[in-house]
Amino acid sequence: MTRHHKVLHNATVIDGTGAKRYRASVCIDSDRITDIVQHDTAMPVLEADQVIDASGLVLAPGFIDAHTHDDLLLLKSPDMLPKASQGVTTVVTGNCGISLAPMQSRKIVPPFDLIGDDSDFAYPSLSQYAERLDDTPASLNSVMLTGHSTLRLETMDRLDRAASRAEIATMAHRLEKSLKEGACGMSTGLAYPTASHAPTTEIIELATVLRDFGAVYTSHMRDEEDHLLDAVEETLQIGREADVPVVISHHKACGRHNWGKTRQSVAMIEQARATQRVDLDVYPYTASSTVLLAEFVARSEKVMITWSKSQPDCSGRDLADLATEWDLTIGDAIDKLNPAGAIYHQMDDEDLHRVMQYAPSMIGSDGLPKDERPHPRLWGTFPRVLGHYCRELGLFTLEDAVAKMTGKTASVFGIKQRGTISVGNYADLVMFNADTIIDRATYDHPTETSAGIEMVMVNGDIVYGGSQTTDARPGRFIRH
Ligand SMILES: [Zn+2]
Incomplete structure (x- = not known):
């Protein structure tokens, strides 16, 4: 069995195309999505250096x-x-x-x-x-x-x-x-x-x-x-x-x-x-x-x-x-x-x-x-x-x-290989709680962070989680 770098386990995937959501585990190696294992039958066993539990959360393209x-x-x-x-x-x-x-x-x-x-x-x-x-x-x-x-x-x-x-x-x-x-x-x-x-x-x-x-x-x-x-x-x-x-x-x-x-x-x-x-x-x-x-x-x-x-x-x-x-x-x-x-x-x-x-x-x-x-x-x-x-x-x-x-x-x-969740695309992803996600910034208090964003990943690295940014700087200037 391939050992993946990261697995986002048991997510509700909304893939960015407008297609209906489905349950799956999404595997990430280096900066790419390398496998999407749908949970239509039994829960798959996947080996990974880091398993992130996405149960009850939506996983969408960043x-x-x-x-x-x-x-x-x-x-x-x-x-x-x-x-x-x-x-x-x-x-x-x-x-x-x-x-x-x-x-x-x-x-x-x-x-x-x-x-x-x-x-x-x-x-x-x-x-x-x-x-x-x-x-x-x-x-x-x-x-x-x-x-x-x-x-x-x-x-x-x-x-x-x-x-x-x-x-x-x-x-x-x-x-x-x-x-x-x-x-x-x-x-x-x-x-x-x-x-x-x-x-x-x-x-x-x-x-x-x-x-x-x-x-x-x-x-x-x-x-x-x-x-x-x-x-x-x-x-x-x-x-x-x-x-x-x-x-x-x-x-x-x-x-x-x-x-x-x-x-x-x-x-x-x-x-x-x-x-x-x-x-x-x-x-x-x-x-x-x-x-x-x-x-x-x-x-x-x-x-x-x-x-x-x-x-x-x-x-x-x-x-x-x-x-x-x-x-x-x-x-x-x-x-x-x-x-x-x-x-x-x-x-x-x-x-x-x-x-x-x-x-x-x-x-x-x-x-x-x-x-x-x-x-x-x-x-x-x-x-x-x-x-x-x-x-x-x-x-x-x-x-x-x-x-x-x-x-x-x-x-x-014309941004290629981003914007949808599919195998081979860059691992730009967001995991959020669809029941609680909401903005908190107002005209009186405009610089409040939002609720319900659980994890944000860019090119395979986590840049935001636990309500704060990480030290990772994986962003790229994408040349057209
Ligand atoms: Zn303008």
Whole structure:
């Protein structure tokens, strides 16, 4: 009999494909799943150096966070506690147009301050960033998108205009180099001042570079408010004309008078899926979070400050309260706080439920690890989907919920041999209690770990167990 390295014994396996759960023992040798022994008849006898009892627990592929801003967190806090404690084993970085690489150290502008300070942008090429992670790995794996705003800031003298022909050629060259070095796609953040002046044609020309690499185009769209449907149409057009798969980031409808619009946006996506590849990610909250901008405040019911460079003691404070206290208009209070970040309560439950329930949607946290008082999505997203939206509200089966955070995501981003439990795949796994799993991070206490995550394994090594991270740093930068 083969003696295995590790056996996860008597687990309820949910394999990440959406297929029905089954009972099995899963064998791991080195960094791979080497055998899956189903318990359809008698309990098998398996020899192993380490047997982990998984009785009564779900064993799923480690969660893949489809939408993160963890570019710097992987380097600065390699235990990755906010994500490891949720069962995440791989993060997709470089979202919303702002990737840490490729960029020389320079004076950054918002929203780059969401992911780092001036001196943090020290990786002139993607390979230099990747090599840094090879040398000093984190506990979790990552794949990286190249940010369109990153390319613009590197190439253009000012960002409040369209790129010239020569600048587009330079950006296309830099993007191609990043893709050769392992980037999995390009992201845009067209709602931000760093990219809002880029016309659709600029994006199409750059997105065309992705085609030969089988890479994806992801977009924090130009508008998630009054012009949401136009923005969806623009994203679909970019996908069609560049002939590349598109991912609509953190899909939502912001502002009370736009509530209900996801009924139309989801219908547009569904119709487009007949002829082109379109996917989307979503986070399980009705508040968003980003830099403090007057136009986002105008669409919100309530705004909480997450950080402020000029008024550091205002983290966690309500913007309206601060304006009253200072005897200022909201606009002047915003000026006094900036540069700053905020949480915007501006979505409706019904839209959120609709997008989460929509079969193609993937789960992405969009967490902001640099914020002093982060949105709770940074710590709570995945257990919240499984505990609140699946178990308590019954929006979908547990099998479907797991697929939205594993197999589906791996397939959209082209992450090979991960995201499903099958023999030969990497041993990225999470063991959780389906009856107790729940997020504990709240707007008032945003950095609480979740309940019910029993064990998290990356490339065959345990990175989280007994409510804490281990010293293992088996994470890899996965080159596309
Ligand atoms: Zn975004």
